[in-house]
Amino acid sequence: MVPIPLPTLEEFAVWLKTQPNPKRYDVTIEDMPDTPWSRLPRTTIDTRLKEFAQRITICLDKYPYDDKELDHIEKAAQSVSQVKRSPAMQVAFVGSQAAGKSKLLCSLFSLDGVSPTGTSGKACTSTAIRYKNYAEGKDGPTKFHGQTRFLKTKKLEAMFKELCRNYYYFHHAEEDSEDEDDPESEEAPDQSKLEALKDTAEDILVALWGSKQSFLESWSPSVFKSGAFVRLCQLKFKEAIDFANVDSDSIAYMMGNDQHQLLGQMIRFMSQVEGEKCLWPLVDHVIISFYSQWLEQGLECIDSPGFGDSNRQRARHADEIRDSVQVEVIVCNTTRIESDEMFLQQARTAINLHGAENVRLVATYIDIIDDNQKGQNECEPYSTINRLLEETREMLASLDDEDDVEQIVKRNLLEKYEKYLDRCVKRHMIAERAERLTKAIGDKLQGRSAGILPPIIHTSPEVYMEWLEKPKFTFKDQPALSVEETGIPQLRRELLALVAPQNMQDYESHVFVTAPAVIEKIIRTVRVDIHEGGFVTIADAFEVVGQKFMVPWKTGVMKVFQDMSEKSMKKLRADIPALQNRINMKVEEWCKLNFAAFNRAMKGKGALPNGKSYAKAPQSGRNLDKELSDILTPGISKWANTHASFMAHMEEVFCKAIDQLHRRVINELDDAGGNMVTVEKAKVKWHNDKNSYPEKIKTDMMVLVTDIQRLTKRASDWAVMKDGRENNLVGSITNEWYDDIHDAAPKLKPPVPGRKQKKVYEKPGRFQFQKNRMKSHFSGSKVQFVEHAFQKLQAKVDRDTGALVDKHFERINDILSEFAEHLRGRKMLDYQISEHGRAIRADLKELLPHLQDELHQIQSLFPRRVKEEDGASPSKFANYADLNVDDATFPEIYDRVMKMKKPAQAPKRSTKRDDDPKTKRMRIEQS
Incomplete structure (x- = not known):
């Protein structure tokens, strides 16, 4: 201190x-955080890159448009003038409602009113707000742009079902309590929780209808029980988005001169507004774009829905948002932060999901002192x-x-x-x-356990905003805390430091790879002696590699991952009967709950609140999905460990496969038929360059291996409900089952005329009928629960793995296409160069030394370590000409590596008995 x-x-x-x-x-x-990125003279570099490109375009003034080479150079020069940036790093601000997330974001952007806050009673309760940079506003009048994206049809249907059920059972529960086999509950349900669920449902349904009266006119228990009301909700949704003037992708666009004007148009998509038709419950997320010097650094901030939403579909949607971001900022009110178990749980979840280095903890009201x-x-x-x-x-x-x-x-x-x-x-x-x-x-x-912990930043958004209100302050009326003591500048520095390495890499790649490529293109254009006919032959031969090797390689990679998946699941086959038996025992335990507790569990999608009498169940309440996940956890852990063992040596397998690719390319170049000089030039470009093509491919394959390992860990966490996440394996299966079980009932016996009586069901009675339906779902179907869960897990992993393989092999194809383009760029011209074209080439040749000198000066503005790493170390593939690589397929390479890595088994001891007493005695003494 x-x-x-x-x-x-x-x-x-x-x-x-x-x-x-x-x-x-x-x-x-x-001040920016002290990083190589902040010390980089970006303004100078940007200016000189534009001058570099402008020199080329001026030289190309009025070039013949049928001159393909000059046209190619002109397009390449335009790409140099502006650095291509990576996608913005997504930062989610996560916290309970009234934690101060919105006020924190307003202070982070130094713009009051850019996010709705609880002070006006219009706080955003379930809509994610994404803040993106609008670069066009940098040099002109700042405009604020907004987009509203509505939920997809499948999510909407599930949400409507849950909301309607919560509303029905609050108002009409007595209609289902008149069953003949409905024993009196020993305790009343938690009325406050039921009322909270009802309030959430009513808010959303009234918003959908436009008024409470209109909603009540359409609502009736019979319409709900027939399923027609949920379909009516979907029709109302379509009417609502037509009212919102959305496009074919269900997106509504808005624009304002400032944040207040834009928010005035968008507030009904974020929260309830009196007297307006508000659609916030149906919104997937809102995008607000404006120019910001902080967002310009490569940040996208997300004001995520407050956790603790009583609607489980919305809670799962919030979990999906958190899964997709790179960084999380966990926000809590200072007065509650030490004792808030939800805050601590969310912090642990974020650390597990993203790593402590990508998590920041923020207390929001440090200035509140009694x-x-x-x-x-x-x-x-x-x-x-x-x-x-x-x-x-x-x-x-x-x-x-x-x-x-x-x-x-x-x-x-x-x-x-x-x-x-x-x-x-x-x-x-x-x-x-x-x-x-x-x-x-x-x-x-x-x-x-000792480990890295995320930093905790203590902030006061209110005091920070005070510093922005007046042009001047007297000594007496200035805020008690300095700007730095409010913690807002520190939070900005923390986030900017996280995105700085990505920004630095973008500039390094542009200046040390993209810009030199333009100079190389100019060299090839102005030197007539390198337009050799042999290169077109070599380029044609090189494309054969893609046809003969890349397609089978990708197929082999997919086969290995598929076999890995099958073998990992096969390890569990012997455990399935035991796990299913435990599931059956757990279901029998649930069936011993009393009628009220059983039905509350089904209504709550497996969540049973605290109560006094749940038969033999614990009094502190229970989560049925978590109980199922706990049973599956040993099997999931076994699957994850087995999968990890199969992945242990995958990097080495890919290295050998890349060696094979390299050897095949060399063989194709040798057999291409070009002259010796041409072939050697192609070989040098392939593997002796500073940034060789095999090295590029190897780097991408190593990233693929890391991505697969990360994918497996996330799938395992998803399957075992780590950190109690709503978005989980068991819930994806049981969500519809619980609804079906709760609504299940046998036929009613006809009522006795003239006598008022309870509902009388045909045997076995409603409660037993529900329990039979539950047993049927979990153990009576052809594919029992455990088998179904493992199949769903495997299908998810296989699907995500396939998407990753497609993504990375597309990059490899781009790398190979780049090499082929290089070769074809050196082919003999198939058109006559005009006199004007020759004159421009002469000017480019004269300009070339100046361009090379200019680029060298731009590169000198970077830290020395960057230039040393750029090409100081020789390529690992520089001496691969003598590789002894056969034509083994990728699965065969994988099998060889795995056999080599498998530890040698100890020789089995002979089981043959030795009847010689002396020999037996000697063996015992030796032991």
Whole structure:
């Protein structure tokens, strides 16, 4: 904790004279985090890249458009003028409702009103707001653009079913309680939770109909039970989005001159607004785009829905958003952060999902201090501050109320000193609490194992925004905390530091790869002697590699991953009967719940709240999906470990396959029929270049291996419900089953005329009928639950693996196409060069040394280590000309590597008995 200076009154008077009145905080001059990216003179580099490209385009002025080479150079030069940036790093701000996420984002952008906050009663409750940079606003008037994307049909249908059921069972539960076999519940259901579910359902359904009266006119229990009301909801949704003026992709577009004007148009897509038809429950996410110097750095911020949503479909949707981002900022109110178990759980989930280095923890209200606590602490420095405050107030009380100039000056000084001391108390209490909370939260997250923990940032968005309100502040009315003490600049630096390496890599790639490629194109264009006819032959021969090798290679890779998947699941086959038996026992246990508890569990999609009497069940409530996941966990762990063992040596397998590709390329080049000089030039370009093509392919294959390993871990976490996530394997199966079980009922016996009586079902009665339906789902079908769950897990992994393989092999094809394009760029021209074309080539040739010098100067602006890494180390494939590689398929290579890596088994001991007593005695003695 930084010590806060406590000057005497005399020292304060001297110090005060040196302090100018603070001005409004200028966020545009805020320092970036100290990284190689922040030290890079980007403005100079951008300017010189544009000048570099402009020199070429000026030289190409009015070139003949049928001159393919010059046209190619002109397009390449245009691409140099602007650095191609990677997709923005997505940062999700996650926290419970009223945690301060929206206010935090407003302060992060230094724009009040860019996100709806709870202060107006219009806080966003279930809509993700994505904030993106709008680059076109940098040099002109800033416009704010908005997009609203609605949920997909399948998610909407599931959400409507859940909402209608919650509404029905709150208002019409008594209609289902008149069953003959409905024993009296020993405790009433938790009315507050039922009412919360009903309120959520009513809010959304009323929003869909436009008014409560219109909704109630359409609603009836019989329409709901027939399934027609859910279909009516879908029709209403289509009417609603027509009202919202959306395009064919269900996207509505808006624009405003400032954030307030845009938000005024979009607020009904984010929260409930009195008197307006609001569609926020049906929205997948909202995009707000505007120019921001922070978003321009490559950030996309997401104000995610507050966790704790009572609608499980919305909760799962929020989980999906978190799965897709790279960084999470977990937000909590300072006053609750130490004891908020939900905050700690979400922090652990984020650390497990993204790693501690990609998680930041934020407390949002550090400035909230109870005034009654200020004078209660008697330890230092509070005792000294309190003494000085008391002395100051006594001196103020002793002053006369005369308008004497000396008295006025002294009173003014004393009042400022009193204000300063009061701020000292508050600042010290804030710093002390922040230090204590940081340690306490760190201890809770650390547990017993030592590891990296995400930083905890203590912020005050309210105080930060105060610094932006007035042009100037007097000493008395300036905020108690400095801008830096609000924590907002620190949070910005943390996020910018995370995206800095990606930005640096984009610039390095552009200046050291893209720009030199343009110069190489110019060299090939102006040197007539390298337009050799042999290159077209070599290019044709090289394309054969793609036909003969790449397609079978990809097929082999897919076969290996498919075999790996099958073998991993095969390891579980012997365990399935035992696991299914445990599932059956668990289902029998559920069937012993009383009728009320059983039905509440089915209504809650497997979530049974705390209660007094759940038969033999624990009184603290239960989660049926979690109980099933716990049973499956040993099997899932076995599958994950087996899959990991099969992946252990995959990098080596890919290296051998790339060796094979390299050898085949060399063989094709040797047999291409070109002259020796031409063939050798092609070989040098293939594997002796600074950034050789085999090295590029190897790098991409190593990333593929890492992606597959990460995919498997995420699938395992998804399957075992790690961190209690709503989006999980068991829930994806049981969600519809629970609905079906709850709604299941045998036929009703005809009522006795003239007598009022409870519903009488045909045997076996409704409750037994439901229990039979449950047993049928979990164990009576052809594919029992455990088998079904493992098949679903395998299908998900296979599908995601296939998508990754397609993605990476597409990149490899691009790499090979780049090499083929290089070869074809050196072919003999198939058209006559005009005189104007020759003149331009002569000008380009004269310009070439200047371009090379200019590019060298631009490269010199980068840190030295970048230039050294760019090509100092020789290619690992430089000496692969003598590789002894056969024509084995990828699966065959994989099998060879796995056999070599398998530890040798100890020889089995002979089981033959030795009847010679002497021999037996010698064996015993030796043992």
